[in-house]
Amino acid sequence: MDPRIREHAEIIVNHSVDVQRGDNVRISAPPLARDLVIALHELLGERGAHPSLSLRDSAATRAYRRAVDPEDLECPSHVLAAAEETDVFIAIRASENTYETSDVDPEVTAAFGQAYKPIQDEVMGKRWVGTQFPAPGNAQDAEMSTEAYEEFVWNAITKDWDAQREFQQQLVEILDPAETVRIKSGEETDLTMSIAGNPTVNDYGEKNLPGGEVFTAPIPDSVEGEVLFDKPLMAQGREITGVYLEFEDGEVVDHAAEKNEDVLSTVLETDDGARRIGELGIGMNRDITAFTYNMLFDEKMGDTVHLAIGRAYEETVGEDNEGNDSAVHMDMIVDMSEDSFIEVDGEVVQRDGTFRFEDGFEA
Template structure:
């Protein structure tokens, strides 16, 4: 086994989830990530934790079969809910043998399934949890990289000095945390303002998302005004969506379009009322993630980017007395801020063409 896999497992256990003796651990992984699953079992054995492995969340082949056979009317599965309720630590490992496995599942069916899974998602988020990536060949192919190059890319981004990354990002937290308003401008296609007054800014340095590399907060749901062109693509429900355009009035998406698979975007926005409002604003700050790979876990952390998510706001980014946007979905989309762009906080430019004022 590549020694970097064991190092990856130790970063998850020691840095991300603080694995303790007696912890009940669910490891949710595609079979292609077996080496990392084995390494995590070794670490769990060393610590005295109790691991069990499922592929409920990330086993896309069986999920495709189920969703294509189902009638589209779903209930929250009580036995799956019970498993997560009895869990102390939840570790999800992204990896795939076919990244477009669910591309022929009806978007309405996928949206209905997500709604039914929402109580389980909320329960997972109440635990110590980590979402990470195993460098599987299919993910390397999607990133247009050789398997070896992708392995190097993933483990360079994961197995790093997270204390140093935290200190770098703390500069931006210090700017944003007391702020009232943020404006994002990129070219002549993106000019959007939002209030973050009273909502704390969080420093993501590899605790829940591994790799980390962003600072993020929640906009006030009704405050978002303007337009955004997300000029980097994303994969959702096994489909590529490109050139997403959203126009906001009073916090709500009032107009939208996409260059490709617009119907998938429409289904996301129609999931529920909260899906038409922003739940997150994030600033990418991980300079070791230096290329786009069609993997939001990495892409949203790239330096020179901003991402916004329609849908659910994370509870720890909503201040006391403020409204948290509520939705069954949370879909991130990215704006390239490397050229002809700036971030303005309370009227002061804090990043221009990808460079922060403190760099």
């Protein structure tokens, strides 16, 4: 076995979810991630934890969602019961074909998300991590050889996370006491929001592996302006490009996309919270050096900002504030590498992708 797989597993068990003796651990993974699953089971055995394995198969997901009547979808009580008895969730991604579910009706996918929301809420309240095992389908999306993609993935994952935490903490200390944030990029993006009273989270490889972002939640009705997400994203097995959103009083009042606008429209109609922003994230992982059509990595890139329509993470909502609730959480990225700045309480803290605490910053 590649020693990097063992190291990947050790980071998950020891750092990301801190598995303890006696923990009930659920691993959800596709067959392509078999080697990482084996390494995890070995470590869990050494730790005295109790693993269960859930096989995930995108072709099976496609078959079910194409066959099911959305009216029949409801929260499966046996899956919810298993989630309630689980202490730690480890979700592993690895794809043969990232477009496998591209011919599933977006309305079915939205209905599925609504039905499974109680399970998702249960998972979010536990220790959990999502990570990537390098696989040919993901390498193709990244336009890399399988070997080059392996190097890319493990460079981003097997790093000094304590040092990354310290680097990111500098931005946390700027955002935590802040009132307002403005994001300006080119002629198309000029967005303001209040984050007053909402905590800022330092993501250094815990819930997401790789980590490498700082994120918080806006006050739901405070978002004003317009934003062009100039990086593409994959949603419901389809590529969406050129997403444009306009906000008034925190709500999307106009939207467009260059490609697959129907998918975007369906997501926005999922529920009331789907038309509001649940997350503001700022990428800070300088070891992610290429855009790969994989949001787990792309949103962590230095020189990017991402916003998620839908659910706000509970830990980013202040005690006296209201969080945005939704069955969806869809991240979208703005490239901040040129003709861009982030302004916090009227002061520029990043210009053209460089933070004020980094060399080369120009006020």
